Amino acid sequence: MLKGTLLSSFKLSALTVALAFPIVAQAHTSYGGTARDFGSFSSAGGSATISNQAVSGNFGWADGADADWGDAHRIRAFKLSLTDTANVQLSAQANPTATESSVGGLLPGFSIYSGLLHEAPAGADYDTAIVTTEWLANNGPVGAEGALNSLGNLTIGNDDGDLSHLTFQGYAFDGPSSVDYGAGTINGDGTVDGFVSDSFTLSAGDYTILVGGADYAAQGPAPWDAYGLEASVVISAVPEPETYGMLLIGLGLVGFAARRRLAQDRPNQGLGLNYA
Numbered sequence: 206m207l208k209g210t211l212l213s214s215f216k217l218s219a220l221t222v223a224l225a226f227p228i229v230a231q232a233h234t235s236y237g238g239t240a241r242d243f244g245s246f247s248s249a250g251g252s253a254t255i256s257n258q259a260v261s262g263n264f265g266w267a268d269g270a271d272a273d274w275g276d277a278h279r280i281r282a283f284k285l286s287l288t289d290t291a292n293v294q295l296s297a298q299a300n301p302t303a304t305e306s307s308v309g310g311l312l313p314g315f316s317i318y319s320g321l322l323h324e325a326p327a328g329a330d331y332d333t334a335i336v337t338t339e340w341l342a343n344n345g346p347v348g349a350e351g352a353l354n355s356l357g358n359l360t361i362g363n364d365d366g367d368l369s370h371l372t373f374q375g376y377a378f379d380g381p382s383s384v385d386y387g388a389g390t391i392n393g394d395g396t397v398d399g400f401v402s403d404s405f406t407l408s409a410g411d412y413t414i415l416v417g418g419a420d421y422a423a424q425g426p427a428p429w430d431a432y433g434l435e436a437s438v439v440i441s442a443v444p445e446p447e448t449y450g451m452l453l454i455g456l457g458l459v460g461f462a463a464r465r466r467l468a469q470d471r472p473n474q475g476l477g478l479n480y481a
């Protein structure tokens with residue numbers, strides 16, 4: 206009985222330690238518990254900023270924007286939930302003081318997907334999980350560097366043997382206005398200044414935002430610096446159809462007034478109208 210109690214309390218302690226230090230989860234894709242959760246918003250609006258993050262290397266997002274995709278360990282995953290259709294302004298920027306060991310100089314890029322990665326208590330998704338490598342062998346590009354597809358749908362799985370399927374919504378990056386890393390022409394914001402921002406109209410649901418470095422030429426052997434990062438969202442209502450309706454009515458009135466002036470100036474010509 207005593208032995209059993211000791212064993213149980215040992216198991217409980219081990220479980221507590223495992224929960225307190227999810228070492229494996231941090232090495233793979235995760236939202237860092239709640240650390241990278243922007244939260245849930247409606248079209249009534251709101252905003253959130255997460256400033257204390259870093260990515261290993263300045264190239265992770267760009268490396269996933271080429272023909273052989275990239276390593277999902279080189280990006281940071283954030284999540285966001287919407288309760289109805291809304292406009293989401295997403296921004297990312299370099300933040301030298303993000304963490305104690307972070308450096309400045311990040312050229313940020315991001316992709317946004319509908320759907321979520323696996324979260325605890327499920328195992329974290331990662332590139333070299335058996336289920337991921339099997340999926341990549343059948344569906345990925347030849348010689349895939351990893352599961353990170355910065356320009357399309359993303360599939361990655363965990364040690365439970367389960368795959369996460371994320372549906373691509375769009376991207377933006379701090380880089381040249383037009384460039385091709387081997388997967389077709391892509392468009393950066395044209396001003397390489399450590400900042401990028403773009404807007405997306407998204408319907409109700411859960412979203413994953415992957416942020417990483419956009420400096421394709423920065424690829425090289427490890428170790429890589431931890432580039433400090435800040436990311437933010439501003440949620441607002443999508444303009445109502447009535448707004449466009451009012452605009453068209455306004456344009457119609459302007460046109461009517463112009464025709465009326467024309468008819469008054471030239472009462473017997475052109476339109477065959479006479480308002481005089």
Ligand SMILES: [Ca+2]
Binds near residue numbers: 267269272273274350
């Ligand atoms: Ca690559």
Ligand SMILES: [Ca+2]
Binds near residue numbers: 268350424
């Ligand atoms: Ca590469």
Ligand SMILES: [Ca+2]
Binds near residue numbers: 380
């Ligand atoms: Ca920029």
